[in-house]
Amino acid sequence: MKRVLITGAAGFLGSHLCDRFIQEGFYVIGMDNLITGDMRNIEHLMPHPNFEFNHHDVTKYVHIPGELHYILHFASPASPIDYLKIPIQTLKVGAMGTHNLLGLARVKGSRFIIASTSEVYGDPLVHPQNEEYWGHVNPIGPRGCYDEAKRYQEAITMAYHRYHGLETRIVRIFNTYGPRMRLNDGRVLPAFIGQALRGEDLTIFGDGSQTRSFCYVSDLVEGIYRLLMSDYPYPVNVGNPSEITIKEFAEEIIKLTGTNQKVIYKDLPQDDPKQRQPDITKAREILNWEPKVLREEGLRITYDYFKSLPTERLYEESGHRAFDAFKKE
Structure with a gap:
């Protein structure tokens, strides 16, 4: 049985990846320090004989006994509320965490994939964004802690690939949504749905003309899986190229x-990107992948999930419970 380590396992995307690899017949080792993750996302996996959970911070030394065939590094704050509140920890998980896990991959002979992001393109001057574009990023702005952490991740991953011959993959993830997102994480989709469910006005930052492209989580997981199993070591955009303005998106949520x-x-x-749309030519050609779930269908599933949550979860600030322990860092 192939063994896989998934960091950030209790997060939105990490938990869906755990589900997928269990379904594919892997033995899954989930790892998370639970700063922004939530054990409720993986509680259904805890009794499974092919799943184990390690409560651990990947910025510390990581030890996994036995064989390890794949490592998926998806540990990182990913929402503005999180990384603006814990910028140092965000940088550390991108730098020290990635370094630790690359070292583990080298020792174990594991294939390694990192979750990069469309934020490496910053506020782009090229539209749509393709993998050859180097980006327009402010390294000392408030978002720099996240953007530069991801850019460093890519750089050190490629260094290990070139210098040590490590099998590495880099997925550049664009806006993703689906069940298990946190309503209060600052991203536009859960923010809009949360406000609607609480009877609040929908808040748009800016004039609403900025654009996003939303990919449903099952499509994203499929793209990540295909990239991991491919032989392509360079960055690949995985996202949905269907672009929409924030104002139009708010109107869709109100209608839904x-x-x-x-x-x-x-x-x-400051530095909020005005346009975001992936060029997925590489994903189509190399992975034979493109998104299948239409936004209307994905939004309905996501809304039904949020609507089914207990009322108190519509108001809780999930994920902030451990921040105070890190303030001194």
């Missing part, structure tokens, strides 16, 4: 939820 909230506008945060 059947609410009559107003839309209110606030100032756009």
Whole structure:
């Protein structure tokens, strides 16, 4: 039985990856320090004989006994609320965490994949964004802690590939959504749905003309799996190229939820990208992959999930419970 380590296992995306690899017949070792992860995302896996969970911070030394065939490094704060509140930890998991796990992959002979992001393109000057574009990133701005952590991840991963011959893969993830997202994580989709469910006005930052491209989580997981099993070591965009303005998206959410909230506008945060749309030519050609789930279908499934949550979860600040322990760092 092939063994895989998935970091960030209790997070939104990490938990879906655990599900997929269990379904594919792997023995899955999930790892998470639970700063932004939530054990409720993986509690259904805890009794499974092919799953184990390690509560561990990957910025510390990582030891996994026995064979390890694959490592998926998906541990990182990924929402603005999180990485703006814990910028140092965000940088550390991108730098020290990636270094530790690359070292583990080298010792074990594991194939290694990192979760990079469309944020490596910054506020792009090229549209849509393709993998050859180097980006337009402010390294000392408030978002720099996340953007540069991801850019460093890519750089050190390629260094291990070139210098040590390590089998590595890099997935550049664009906006993703689906069940198990946190309503209060600061990203536009759960923010809109959460506000609608609580009867609040929907908040748009900026004038709403900025664009995003939303990929349903099952499509993303399929793309990640195909990339891991491919022989392509360079970055690949995985996302849905169906682009929509934030204003149009707010209108879709109001229609979906059947609410009559107003839309209110606030100032756009510094360095917030004005456009975001993946060029997925490489994913189509190399992985024979493209998204299948239409936004209308994915939003309905996601809304039904959020609507089924207990009322108290609509108001909790999930994921912030451990922040105080890290303030001194």
